[in-house]
Structure formats: structure tokens, C-alpha cells
Amino acid sequence: MARPPRRPQNRTPAGVPDKETLVRFLSEAGEQGKADIARAFGLKGVERRALREMLKELEDEGRLGRRGRRGFVEAGALPPVGVADVVDRDADGELYVQLVKAGEDAPRAVLVPDRKADRGPAPGIGDRLLVKFSRSANGWEARLVKRLDSAGPGRVLGVVRKAARETRIEPVDRRSKDVLVIPQAFADELRDGDLVLATPERGEHRYGPKRGKVIETIGREDDPRAASLIAIHAHGVPTGFSDLVEREAEDQALPTLKGREDLREVPFITIDPADARDHDDAVFAERDEDPKNEGGWIVWVAIADVAAYVRPGSALDREARAKGNSTYFPDRVEPMLPEVLSNGLCSLKAGENRACLAVRMVFSKDGRKLSHRFVRGLMRSHAKLAYEQAQAAIDGQPDDATRPIMDTILYPLWNAYAAMLKGRERRAPLAIESPERRVRMDPEGGIASIEPRVSLQAHRLIEEMMIQANVAAAETLEQRNTPLIYRVHEAPSQEKIFNLADFLQTLGKPWTKGEPATTKRFNRLLEEMRDTPHAEVVNEVVLRSQMQAIYSPENIGHFGLNLDRYAHFTSPIRRYSDLIVHRGLIRALKLGSDGLTDREIAELPAIAEQVTQTERRSMAAERDAMDRYMAAYLADRIGGAFPGRITGVPRFGLFIRLNETGADGLVPVSSLGDEYFVHDDRAHALVGQRTGRRWPLGKTVEVKLVEATPVTGGLLFEMLSDPDPRDPNAAQPRLGVRDRSRHRPGKHARRNR
Template sequence: MTKTPKRPAAGLPDRDTLIAFLREAGEAEKADIARVFGLKGIERRQLREMLKTLEAEGVLGKRGRKGFAEAGALPAVGVADVVDRDADGELYVELVKGGEDAPRALLLPDREGKTPAPGMGDRLLVKFSRGTEGWEARLVKRLDAGTNRVLGVIRKSARETRVEPVDKRSKDVLLIPNAVAGDLRDGDLVLASIEKSDHRHGPKRGKILETIGREDDPRAASIIAIHAHGLPTGFSEQVEREAEDQALPTLKGREDLREVPFITIDPADARDHDDAVYAERDTDPKNPDGWIVWVAIADVAAYVRPNSALDREARDKGNSTYFPDRVEPMLPEVLSNGLCSLKQGENRACMAVRMIFDKDGKKTGHKFMRGLMRSHAKLSYEQAQSAIDGQQDDVTGPIMDAILYPLWNAYSTMLKGRQRRSPLAIESPERRIIMGPDGGIAAIEPRKSLEAHRLIEEMMIQANVCAAETLEKTRTPLIYRVHEAPSQEKIFNLADFLHTIGKPWNKGEPANTKRFNKLLDETRDGPHAEVVNEVVLRTQMQAVYSPDNVGHFGLHLDRYAHFTSPIRRYSDLIVHRGLIRGLNLGSDGLTDREIAELTAIAEQVTSTERRSMAAERDAMDRYIAAFLEDHVGATFGGRITGVTRFGLFVRLDETGADGLVPVSTLGSEYFTHDDRAHALVGERTGKRFTLGRRVEVKLMEATPVTGGLVLEMVSEPDPRDPNAPAPRYGIRGRGGDGPPKRGKGRPGGPKPRNGVKPSGGLKGVRKGKRK
């Protein structure tokens, strides 16, 4: 959206006039510029050359396909995506049609506090302005790709039938005409569309498109997440037929690896097994105390051929998506749990890599091959770990000397190389939801981190490195898994936070994994260990897929490609096809068409990966809210993991759930956000709630259908920082004893702010049960 500047003098403008025009207009397309200046014929061509020159010089930047703007400038109003979150949990947006020069902007809440806090990936309409420390974006309203559709729950009363959205950030409650509401039941999960209406005020009217389930179904959280994020489900009849019409693998074109005693080590509840490992001493006298490590991966490329129906649907899905109660697989079960699963005792087609490591853990060589293998044992992580710890069973006992001890000894050698490489050692505790036999939630418990996990992880990482190296050596285009170093802005934010806990961090020193690991080691046993770990994690960029290599910062690797999970990641299937082409291992390798589309494929699989991550996260939030619904009113210990203008985000110790303490409920004074101190600070007293602080909170609302948790602060704020500036008495602080009371003592109750009701409820969120 641009301003309309006054019409300038006709004729080809000079550089300064053109730049001034674009500065005033915000942005404009070449055709619009030509029309405003009255340019025709040769003058239009001269304008095009002038725009190209100014863009090449970095004076102008592109906006969309045809637009131009002054470099580094943003329009007064624009559509932006939420793309990043800093150490405090503050959000940053990028102009949707901005070029590389378009800066990110700090997101500010809407001035009236009527719009609920947005989240990562949301599309917003914002007003841009220059703040004292960079660009700021004031929220106007939240936009959605499917703004005419609402996923919600039916609420029936004697007077009306409504659809209440399951998205806790949505305000679109729809009324359903009584004439079509007869078959609907209270608690039905439905997909509805917003009907056009001549009425500008009052509730919107809706039309039911589909009934997809019940709110009280134990599986509702996954169903909602699947529909809310548009995950493709199921497979077409043609794909199912292609998957079933596959022959058992033979030795044709393959090396016989059936005597190599591979084993699979997976989660106890795994239904498919796409990788197997084996290790043995290297008998080459030139490599004393060295090891040979084998990694075999299901040869999915043998069954999913380029441009087949199987291939097209796999690419559309991009990856499998995992929920506590189900999996939405990338491939049909007849493949993912059948021919492409390395089942014990059954012949399976594989792509294997044989890696050689010296006594110091340095990889000195490797070789890929297509093979026919047979898994000799199926173990769970816990089973393998117990065996190494001295508790063997009937399965692990007979294979200790021949298979398990060599695997662990090889890993110990590989660990030397890993430690020398010093990949980022962030500890990210995960929670695991245990489903009961009735489909409900039996428990939520921390996911254990075992040495067996790390062994498989390191062997898979090395196999992925081998894949990238081989494809580069054979000059075969590939999709890398890339992870850029943290931006300077993120490093500055980290340094500001560390200053608040007395940890120095030189902003001018380049970021590397050893610096981060040193920081994590120094704080690991201290009171700030959890929050430092969290803030370092937020400092990192998101990993993506790309045909252009920039290395992998977190793993501290120069080249890296995903190779080890083609059953569940399309990116890995592309890498397999690249190896087949580059090493002349068959006719089903990467095609010329796929090479031409690698950029588009990389963008696609990055997008589907983020879609799945968002759906998995949302489902987890809803499952946890369902688990906590019967605990409303209880008090929990937790830690402040986010400090924003909207309030405090607190992570509960027992479940790892994140809940919001609305800023409007923090007490009798007005709290403002101090971004440098990473704190909410009382304007009158200077008392503060800071990032990382341990607190006690009361659970006020838990709403399973939205995944919303609303908390009330029980702990008192910390006293005023004696080194902080004196409190500023603004309008709210003048007269008498300071600002007007904003709690129970004020007639009419506290004023809602930031879309949060004074009771702690969010707009569009029903109250959970109270004991």
C-alpha cells in the first residue's frame, strides 16, 4: 500500500528526483512511474535502464516482481509474515513482497489491545515506522491464507447455533442459520465458510462445509491440527495400486550384503525401520585401531520412480507428520511398513555406505553401493542401552561380542572426531505423551536421552556427510541441508540478555559453536542453565533445504545432505536419486527435469517440513491442555521463558507446557516491557519480572480445543534494580499515589489489554473446567 505523491513535472526524472519520488510513494512499479512522469517510447526504456542501475548500485530494492522502493525502506502499511522470535520471545516480521534489502521489523501489539498475540508464521497487516532502534511494525489485524474458512466447534443453545474457532488467535465466531443447524450437535468439529453479508456489524454468518469429528474424541487434537494446517491425508487409489504393485527385491544390480550382520535400533513403538548399522575393526595394517562403520538405508528410490503418482503425492506431502496417536505418512503403509522397512530376517533393497575411520575418529574414506541386506536383529534404544549397561536379554545377549560391543567401540572412536569438530551442544528437553488404551492421555513424561540415541545420530550424520561429498565429487546437483550462522542482530540480543545475568559476551567476536558451547558449559550447573540454553537455541537460525551450500553451522560441517530417511523425507529421496545418477547405479536416478526444479523442490520440502512442525506443535499443545483441564486452580512451578508486551510466557516444570500470564493481570500497576533488561517493569515501583526467573503460577484456564493455557502469577515481582533508571511517572502515574488501580479494588474491574480478558481468558477461548 503506497501514498499518492503530488504529480511531478513531466519528463524523464534525474536520479535524485526519482529516488525522492519513491521515498514519498513508498513503492511503485515501472509502469506507474512512467505514467506519473508522462514517459513514452525511448524515455520508458531509459527509465528501465535507470532503475536497473540504481538497483545494481544498491540504491533501490525490488518489491514483488515489478515494484521498486528505496533500499532499506518499508511502506507505511503492508502485509508481513512473522518470521523470527528473539531471546525474549519478541516477534519480527518481514514484508511479504520485500526484496533482500527489505529490513525485518519488531512487531508491536495493536494500540487498542483487541487483537490476540500472533505467532510464528502468521500473516499480518501492519503499519511500519522507524523506531529509535530500527524498524517497527504496529499490528493492524491478522490475516490468513484461508480467511473465508473457519475450523471450529459447534455451540448450541436454545436461541442460536455458533461455530467457535479452535484457533485461539481468531475472533471469527460464526452464526449458523437455524434452518441448516438441525443435524449439528454441540461439540461437533466442523469446517465452515464465512458467508458474504450486507450487515457491517454483528456476528458473521457461516455455512457448514464439513463435519470432521467430535470435540470430546481423544484424537481431536490431531484431527484439528491436520485440518488447521492443511496436511494432505491418505492416498489416491492410483498411488495405493502403484505401492502394492511392487516386486520383491533381487540381487540384480545389487551387492549381496545379507551376511553383514546389520541391526536396527529404533524407538520401542516404531513401525518402520529405515536405517541399519554395523561396525567392525579395520584389518588394514595402514589403519591401526581404525574402524569400518556400515550404514544401510532403505532403497526407496527403487519403488518410488520419478514422475509416478507415488512420487507426485510424496513430493506434495514432503515428509511424514508425527502425532502422539497417529502418523500421517509420506508413503503408503505397504511401502513404509513393508518393502521399505528393514525388517528382521527379510531380504530388503538398500543403499549402503561403508565408512572408514582412523583411531582419532577422522573419516578417511567411504563407498556407496546398492545392496540386498537382511537385518539380523531389531532393538529398541532402551534395549540396546540396557545391554551395554550390563542387562542383556534373550535378543541382545547372543550378539554382544559380534555386534553391540563393536558398535559402541566404533562410536567411542567417532566421538573423538565429533568432539574435535565441536557441534552445537544445546540440550533441548522434549516431552513424550503416553496414550492410554482408551485413546486418552495416560501421562506426559520427559523423553530420555540415551547414549544409544547419540550413537545412531552420529552414524547417521557421518552418512549424510558422505552423501554430500560424493555428490559434489561426481558433480551431481543436490539439495543440501543448510544452517546459517546467527545474524548479528540475534547475537546482539543474546549479548544484551547475558549482560543481565552477569555473563560477558563480546558482540564483535564472530559467532562459532565453540563459543556457544563454552557458554553452555559455564552455566550448565548454575541457576540460569535452562534459560541460557533456551536463549542460545532462539539465537540460532532455522535450518532449510537449498541447492546452494552455505554449510551447517549447528553441526559445524562444511557440507551436509539428508540421506538417511527417504521413507519419511522427500529431500532424502532426491539425494538417493542423485547418488544413483552420479555413481551409475541404475536407471532410476535423478532426472534432468528434477535437476532443473531443485530450487523449487528445496523450497517445497522446507515449507512442508515447517507445516508439519507447526501441526505437531499445535497438537501437542492441545493434548497437554486436555491433560491439564482437570487441574484448573492448581499451582505449578515454572520458569519465565518469554517476556513480551503481551505478557509473560511461563513453561511449567512437570509437563513442559507453555502458558500465558496476561500483562493486564500482573497487579495494581502498569507494567512496561524493557527489552534491554528482558523484563516487564512496574512503571510506579520499578518492580520487575525477568526472563529466566523461577515462579509459581496458578492455572486459570485450560482449553483443549484451542490448546490455550492462561495462568495467574502467584510469585511477587523482584524488587527494583538499583542500577536501573528511576521509574518514570507518565500520565498513568500522576496525581495521588500513582496510577489508578487495575485490579479487584477498581470499580468495573480491570481494563482488557492485548486481547486478554481480565479474568485471564483470551478472546475466542472458552473457560476450562474449574474444581
């Protein structure tokens, strides 16, 4: 507790302070109750009654405010740390918080990101947070310390289930048990199967489910597009744009040639997915006529100049930073920028002038980058091609769009890539195969098919050219001593390497634990296992041994790509990190007045942390949506048999990935047989204690689909295959490693719903 202020010599220590002294004391000491104030000033008896009267007068005069039932503070003050509710969002998308249990004098504070705050979905209106308050030149700010949703109003995304006497909200998160009961008086307008956002009512609920109220109805459970709606709301992915941001976007105009290089005669083309709506990169290649670089190539990569429209400090910039990146679902996109920009002025459409930031790179015939330079220009794409279309042309099947540009554009691109490929092979980036699946929607919005994405040479060509442009951006900014956000990827930890070595030992494949982890060492392992029955499982385990890539202002290199420096430059329409790199280049190369600001440089650590988290938020939402689409696609095939592979071996069962769709589901350990199963973490296997029969990671199996729950994305399987026999070379499992409860066949767990 703060000491009472020094009093004038003519006042006794037990005397009641005057109003100015009392206000100054509360200003310095912060929130204090009446008893605290009395003790601080040594007040007793009638003096305490006089203090109460003075506090009431100061409150009536608006000089003091209440905090809770008993606390007093200087009017308009906030504590250093407090519990607050998110109460409002302004036209710019800024969130505002209000101190809980505060009087009317308590100001609202704008919520600002804190890179040390806990991880998770971005806060939204109604969330309760622990925050640090501070006063700035523009008013009060609150920095997130921790989410307190469980103690506050909280929100539940769920499905309405109506019965004769009760209406419930069942959560779509399969890990949640927060079922809410809606009072019948408020349930009449709800329909069975509605997707809703609900919040628990405050108060104690000692028995039975909590009572709740519906905040918003967002869709229907049986809507084929519900998967993405659920993922968006469950992960707090920001949707839409404020009116101010939309107006700012509509007010933008195409820049003139002033201060730009005219690149409109360079025959750039875009190569993108067939259904792409925005095009943020274009490429062109030609032979280098310099006799000192015989057989070499010049490669141009032009990127949409988003920085020309989204300027630091604008509403567009603030909302783009809050979103961090675009989020992609099979049926929709939640873009980082309004459509008038992302699909308009910033999209490199064929035949239209577009502002760009381009890099001209010179490669030798053996793929070594000899030089590069960046220019801010005005370009015009000469053709828009799909990956499949470009690949078909190179494979001898040109169409009307590709036939006229074979000799002038496509063949030079592929020949330049052949040279660049020599440099890539010498660099030896990590060669893990990570198959992806694609959901195709039918015209009515249903799921037409789920199929593997085919990796074409055209994909790899664009990928390598983008990688080299990203490297050039990082090199230029380093050379110009301009801070930047790197894309970094740490080498696997020692613990992960030891786990990998233990697993490989079970396959009879040695891996020296003390050997440094390099991409060449991993690639050699993958190549040695390529034609063996263990190829897929080794690929899976190597993939799981890798760290996650992140954004950082500190450079530690990119292990997976085997690069010393790397920055994201090529997708500023959909990634805020790339926009920051563009601004850095504009500043470093003096290409305009809209480059990186001093304030942004000071905030780079916070920006890097934020865009890392928004990227993970989007990845989680996209993954959850895919799980739900898979479950919806398979829901009418319950009872069918499917071939698959064991891709995970936790203690509670086996995760199976189906060959046909790539869908993942669970075979509960309770259905595997009438014996105890031991989890062998070194061998990644479940082992029967009595028989020694094994269910190892990577085993090919056949399973029956028992349950598919689209609203949660849960799939439950029953094993149809037999386990592998006892391994005579394996150590005997120790009794009691896992729970000894008896598992009975046919009794399926429900935890995957």
C-alpha cells in the same frame, strides 16, 4: 492497451473489423470490454451496434468467451494474472483452479508450486488464490502468487455451540474471531461439541457475526484424538492417498540381486523407538583389519532404497513431493508414503530381504573419516532393537534378544562410536539442550501421561552415525559434480548476536559484540553457565538466537553441526529431500536407471523451497497438537498449583513452562499487580514503574492453573510467587514505554483461549 491490428488499405479507420481481425486482436490484447474494442478501432454510432452483433455471433460460434460481465477474450484463453478458486483434485492429488467470474469456455488450470509464493498452509479445495496463468505443452498451469481466503469462500475449523435459538461455530484457532452463525434450517443434524469445517456465506454482514454453512464434520471436541485432527485440518496437512497411488504402491515388488551387492550376511541391526512402525536405517560396525589404520573402525549405515519403488514422474512420486514429509502425532502418523511401502517393502524388518542404499565408512581411532563408498545392495536386518533395550544391554542388563549379539554386534557398535565421538568433540557442534516431551496414550485413546524424553547414549550413537552418512552423501555428490539439495543452517545474524550480548550484560556476563559467532564460543558460554542459577535461561536465549535450518541447492554449510557440507540421506521413507539425495547418488554412481532426472535438477530450487515449507507446516501442526494434548491433560486440574519457569516475556504478560509436563501458558500482565509494567527488552523482563520489582526471563515461579481449553490448546495461569526486588544496577524504566492503562489484579485476559 494494445494497438489495433494493421488494417487492409481498402478499409477506413472507422470501419468495423471482420471476424478474423477481431479474434486476432483479442488474442493479442487479452480481455477487453466492448467499449475498449470500439475505442481501439475508432468505432462510433451504428458501427458500435454492428460490433455488438459481431461479438454475439462469435460467442455463439464458440470463438469468443466471457470474462466477468463485460469482458471478451479468445475462447479458452486465460489472463496472465487472475483470481481463481481451487475447484477439484484429481486421482493423483493434483489441484485444479478455475478463474473467478469466467464463462463456460474458461479452461481449468493445474496448480503448480511457486517458490516465490506467499507462505502458509498448502491450498485446498475451496480456497481463493491470486495466480499467474501460463500455457504449457500439457495445457494451462497456474502458479500461486497469494492466498485470498479472506476475499473468497475461506474455511473455518471450529466447534459447534448450540443454544436455544442459535447455533454457532467457534474457531479453534485462538487468534481468530471469525464466529459463524448457522441458520437453524441447517443446524438440526449438528450436535454441540462437533468439530466441523465451515465456510462463511457470501454477502455483506455489517452487524453481528457472519452467517456460515458446514462443509464437513470431522470429529468430536471431547475425543482425546481431537488434538491431532484439529492440527491436521488447521494447517492443511495432506491426509490419505489417492486410489491410483495406492494401486501403484501395491504393484511394487522387491528388487532382485541384479545390479546390487549382496549384503545379507552383514549383521545389520535397527535401533529405533519402541513404538516405531517403520525402520529406514540399519547399522553395523567392525574393527578395521588394515594395518595402516590400527585401532580404526569400519561403520556401515544401510538405508531403505525408496528410490527403487518411488520413481520420478510416477503418481507415487507426485504425491510424496506434495506431502514433502511425514507428520507425527502422539496418536497417529500422516505418512509421506502409503503403508504398504512405509511399513512394508521399505521398512528394514528383521529377517526379511530388503533393498538398500548403503555407505561403508572407515574411521581412524581418533574419529577421523578416512574414506567411504556407497553401494546399492540387498540386506537382511539381524535384529530389531529399541533404544532403551540396546542401552540396557550395554549397561549390563541384556535380554534374550541382545544377549546373543553383545560381542558380535553391540560392543563393536559402541566401541566404534567411542572413536567417532572423539571426532565429534573435535568438531564441536552446538551443544544446546532442548528437552522434549512425550505424550503416552492409553489403550482407550486417552492421555496416560506426559513425560520428558530421556536422551540415551544409544540415541546419540545412531545420531552420529546418521550425521556421518549424511556428510558422506553430500561429499560424494559434490565430488561427482551432481547437483543436490543441502541441509543448510546459517550462522546467527548480527542483530541476534547483539541482542544476546545485551541480555548477557544484565547477568554480568561479557560477550564481545564484534566477536565472530562460532559453535565453540557458544558452547563455552553454556559450559560456563552450567552450574549457575542462570543456566536454563541462557540455554533458552542461545537457542532463540539461532536461525532455522532449511533445504537449499546452494551450500552455505551447517552452523549448528559445524559442518562444511551436509545433506539429508538417511530417512527417505519420511522425507522427500532424502529421496532426492538418493536419486542423485544413483545418477552420480551409475547405480541404476532410476536416478535423478534432468528435469528434477532444473527444479531443485523449487523442490528445496517446497520441502522446507512442508517441513515447517508439519512442525507447526505437531506443536499445535502437543499444546492441545497438554491442555486436555491438565483440564481436570484447574485450581492446582504448579512449579515452573518464565520462558517468555512479551509486553502483554509472562509465558510460563511447567516443570512437570513442559506445558506452556500465560500469566496476563493484568494480573501481576496494581502498577504499570514496563517491558525491558534488553533484560527480557517486565519491570514495575512504581516499585521497580521485576519479572525476568528464567525466574522460577509457582502458578495456579486458572483455565485450560483443550480445543485451542490455551492455558491461563495466575501468579502465586512474588517478583524479584528492584535491581539497583538497572536503568530506571522510561515512563510510557508500554501502554499506560491501569492493570487491576484479578482481571484475567482471555486472548489465550
